[in-house]
Amino acid sequence: MFVSDEDLMIECGKGDMSAFELLVRRYQDSIVSYIHITINDYHRAEDLAQETFLRVLKNAHRYKPTAAFKNWLYTIATNLSRNEIRNRVRRNTYFIEDMVKSEEDIYHSPIMTDVRNQPDLLLEKKEQQQIIKKALSQLPDNQRIALTLVTYQELSYDEVAEILECTVGAVKSLIHRARQNMKNQLIKVGIGGNVNVKI
Amino acid sequence: MLKSDRNECKSIQASLSAYIDKELAYWKKIRIQRHLKHCSGCKSQVKSIEHIDNTLRLIEPIKASENFINVVMSKTNTVNYHHKEKQVSKRIVRITSGIHNWVRSHLSVSNPVFMFSFIFGLFMMIGATLYSPQIEKLNLLSIFNVQSIENSQEKLISFEVITEKEPKRTLRTR
Numbered sequence: 232m233f234v235s236d237e238d239l240m241i242e243c244g245k246g247d248m249s250a251f252e253l254l255v256r257r258y259q260d261s262i263v264s265y266i267h268i269t270i271n272d273y274h275r276a277e278d279l280a281q282e283t284f285l286r287v288l289k290n291a292h293r294y295k296p297t298a299a300f301k302n303w304l305y306t307i308a309t310n311l312s313r314n315e316i317r318n319r320v321r322r323n324t325y326f327i328e329d330m331v332k333s334e335e336d337i338y339h340s341p342i343m344t345d346v347r348n349q350p351d352l353l354l355e356k357k358e359q360q361q362i363i364k365k366a367l368s369q370l371p372d373n374q375r376i377a378l379t380l381v382t383y384q385e386l387s388y389d390e391v392a393e394i395l396e397c398t399v400g401a402v403k404s405l406i407h408r409a410r411q412n413m414k415n416q417l418i419k420v421g422i423g424g425n426v427n428v429k430i
Numbered sequence: 431m432l433k434s435d436r437n438e439c440k441s442i443q444a445s446l447s448a449y450i451d452k453e454l455a456y457w458k459k460i461r462i463q464r465h466l467k468h469c470s471g472c473k474s475q476v477k478s479i480e481h482i483d484n485t486l487r488l489i490e491p492i493k494a495s496e497n498f499i500n501v502v503m504s505k506t507n508t509v510n511y512h513h514k515e516k517q518v519s520k521r522i523v524r525i526t527s528g529i530h531n532w533v534r535s536h537l538s539v540s541n542p543v544f545m546f547s548f549i550f551g552l553f554m555m556i557g558a559t560l561y562s563p564q565i566e567k568l569n570l571l572s573i574f575n576v577q578s579i580e581n582s583q584e585k586l587i588s589f590e591v592i593t594e595k596e597p598k599r600t601l602r603t604r
């Protein structure tokens with residue numbers, strides 16, 4: 232029997248830790264992946280994803296089933312990512328993902344098993360991913376977050392509006408501008424026109 | 431190209447992202463589909479957006495590490511404590527709001543008994559405030575102030591004098 236996130240959350244608010252564990256299992260990959268793309272740092276992404284779930288538990292008694300759990304969860308993750316970016320700007324370390332970290336990233340990705348015996352292909356794909364991540368990191372925070380939520384997390388504009396606490400019209404314009412900026416960034420790094428998407 | 435056509439293209443292109451994300455109302459979607467049939471410029475814009483999306487999807491989703499769940503569950507102990515603490519404060523709030531609700535439902539302004547006791551209580555409080563000994567007379571700062579200790583001793587002496595006079599008065603009445 233499938234229990235909805237909202238019902239699990241109510242049980243969690245009553246102190247049921249197995250309900251909480253089930254929620255973590257359901258969303259751990261999506262949240263780690265989402266934060267990773269937003270802040271471009273795998274290890275920090277894991278830390279912040281853990282913090283996201285702990286905040287869910289901390290505020291479980293305050294949760295009202297009128298709000299969708301998923302949106303609430305992404306709101307917490309988004310706020311933590313924004314804080315991380317803000318602190319990073321303060322420390323003057325913008326999205327510097329060194330090669331050691333990115334190498335570790337690739338081992339967490341499912342493609343590792345697919346192309347293990349084809350090192351050239353793996354390297355090519357890895358380099359391409361790095362270029363795209365870098366281009367994405369050049370977008371303004373809100374545009375990157377909105378685009379990530381729509382493209383990778385496959386959320387609707389309504390859901391993104393709730394997470395970013397803005398109107399659906401504002402999300403529409405954010406996504407439009409994000410794609411325009413992304414296009415310019417990709418042209419700048421040389422994969423604007425003819426990237427081989429089948430790799 | 432006519433100016434009206436250019437304006438049409440401009441408004442269509444502003445909605446193309448939402449069109450690709452299937453976020454448009456039915457009639458808007460039909461309008462765009464009709465426009466795309468005869469406008470190669472906007473059609474290439476659609477291709478360009480789809481290309482960007484395909485490029486973005488080259489970034490593979492990352493999975494949480496195997497011990498992620500264990501780390502989260504091991505950290506929940508600190509949160510649980512906080513949770514219990516909040517439950518206690520919640521109970522206090524519930525009790526006080528219960529009392530508040532009882533007062534509101536049982537005692538109204540139109541009730542003469544309540545109004546009388548309320549006004550009586552109010553006058554009692556004003557009276558007690560006006561005629562109670564003032565704070566300075568209590569000499570709360572006497573510990574830190576030597577002079578005030580001396581003052582209090584003087585008062586003590588004068589009090590003793592009064593008590594000595596008392597038996598004389600009782601004798602006179604007899």
Ligand SMILES: [Zn+2]
Nearest residue numbers: 439469471472
């Ligand atoms: Zn057009």
